[in-house]
Amino acid sequence: MNYLVLITALCFSSLAFAQDDLRLAVEESVATRLGADTQVNVSKVAARGKLPATYTLELRSDPKTQQKLKLLVRDSKGSGVAWVDAEVEVLVPVVVLTRDAERGNTLETSVEVRPIREAPRDRINPDDLQDAVAARNLRSGAVLSTRDVKRENLVERTQPITLRARRGGVTVTQRAIALQHGSRGDIVRVRTAANQTVEAIVVAHATCEVP
Known part of the structure; x- marks a missing residue:
């Protein structure tokens, strides 16, 4: 009886490790497609077919528009051998204004980075905020896009x-x-x-x- 319990526990442990590895592989595949700064949360993952000891995943769904994804499993020779179904939540870092800003105000100290589900395509990169000023009047809580900011002139003509x-x-x-x-x-x-x-x-x- 004790042997049966031990074997059962080892099987469940092995399955749990395999599931964790698969979940991590899905997260890495999605993050590679969308960018390293993207936060990926995998809620469900299941393999259809036997997974080889060494494999890579190939996205066959667009994580930008879909939460339920299909991924092709390729073995070490590059052959497709199985499929993976996954449900994911993708959070994208955006720059959010923390207080009202008038046109021409500097923005670097008036923003914070927050992860959200649906980000505008023209969202501004947090690294681009140096010397950035408001291109128009902006309200607190606005998700900043490239249309909202412009680079500040550090040198003016005749200066x-x-x-x-x-x-x-x-x-x-x-x-x-x-x-x-x-x-x-x-x-x-x-x-x-x-x-x-x-x-x-x-x-x-x-x-x-x-x-």
Whole structure:
């Protein structure tokens, strides 16, 4: 009797491990399709057919539009040998405004990232918030899209700026006048104190650097 209990327990344990591995494989397949920042929760998963010791999963449903997914199981030779049915919940990180913002207000300190089920296709990436300002008046709680933000100009046309040049570990600075407006990383024309026109990269507020 004790042997029967032990064997039964081992079988259930083995099945549980196999189920956990399959669930993890489904999560990885969906996350690979949608992006590493996507949170995937698998509520149900079941295999139709015997799973080989080593396998890969191939999505045959679109996780962007469907919660019930079908995945083809391929063995180490690439042959389709079974199917997996899964029910998933996909949560996508979005940037949400935490207080009202008027057009031109900086946004980096007025937002938080939240996972939601249905995100707009043109959602803004949290990494793109540096130097971002509101492109229009926005209300608290809004999910930010690329239409809601624009890059702040760190240099304005005719603005006095600091122009830097790095040579052999030495940094030389001088005053100059911007001839174009630009955001961080933009290349703009500037006029030096010697009345020469050069191109420089916008690196900070009122600061450019000669490449």
